[in-house]
Amino acid sequence: AQTVTQSQPEMSVQEAETVTLSCTYDTSENNYYLFWYKQPPSRQMILVIRQEAYKQQNATENRFSVNFQKAAKSFSLKISDSQLGDTAMYFCAFMKDPNNTDKLIFGTGTRLQVFP
Amino acid sequence: NAGVTQTPKFQVLKTGQSMTLQCAQDMNHEYMSWYRQDPGMGLRLIHYSVGAGITDQGEVPNGYNVSRSTTEDFPLRLLSAAPSQTSVYFCASLEYGRMNTEAFFGQGTRLTVV
Numbered sequence: 370a371q372t373v374t375q376s377q378p379e380m381s382v383q384e385a386e387t388v389t390l391s392c393t394y395d396t397s398e399n400n401y402y403l404f405w406y407k408q409p410p411s412r413q414m415i416l417v418i419r420q421e422a423y424k425q426q427n428a429t430e431n432r433f434s435v436n437f438q439k440a441a442k443s444f445s446l447k448i449s450d451s452q453l454g455d456t457a458m459y460f461c462a463f464m465k466d467p468n469n470t471d472k473l474i475f476g477t478g479t480r481l482q483v484f485p
Numbered sequence: 486n487a488g489v490t491q492t493p494k495f496q497v498l499k500t501g502q503s504m505t506l507q508c509a510q511d512m513n514h515e516y517m518s519w520y521r522q523d524p525g526m527g528l529r530l531i532h533y534s535v536g537a538g539i540t541d542q543g544e545v546p547n548g549y550n551v552s553r554s555t556t557e558d559f560p561l562r563l564l565s566a567a568p569s570q571t572s573v574y575f576c577a578s579l580e581y582g583r584m585n586t587e588a589f590f591g592q593g594t595r596l597t598v599v
Contacts, residue, residue: 378525402586414575414590421586460527464579464586472543473518473579473588477527 371396373463375476382451383484389436390446390479392461398422400466403437403444408458408478417459420444422466448481456483487511491576491591498566498598506561506594508576514589516579517559521545521572522593528575534559566598 372395382388394403405417420428420437427435432452436445448455461476489510498504510517518533520543530543534553548570550562559578563570576591 375527404588406588412573412593414577414588416587419586462588464581472530472533473577474530475520475528477525
């Protein structure tokens, strides 16, 4: 069974600084998807970034980028130039390749606080 | 484009009562799922469905029933509510394909069982 581990329950960063959130996962699959979702106080779940395992290039979305290490089964999220609006819970998630549709599994989350 | 519509947003139940959480999506997604979110435990999968007429259990299925009679709707039923079911519940539907795999979530239901 697949598992997702987020070992940092809480993180804090000063505005404009950079922060990295950690995520590791366990799977025997070769093809799969990894995600980072953001949950602000509004409770809404928002996709931040997505990585396909067959792609070696790390995904980036504006100030958000990932460090995907397939052999180490690591998928960290880097937030550059942190903004107050980045304050939220961040969840790492895993899913098998869509051709083998299966459960979307989440980690326990990291609560990020951005300070002025 | 409504996306995933989940109702109600808040609900208080007495122990032993039953209720149904409604979830509907208008994106023609085959995959739908229900999660519960508890402090320190992330989102845990309750039940999921890969298409009309097909459902399967997730990590924490006990006390919950689901059915999928149409592609659009995936209701979650609590047959006899217990205080341990106090949680925030999310419905999600999944769009999957090489270029655009993404889960879309409802706004969540905060359920309190007293």
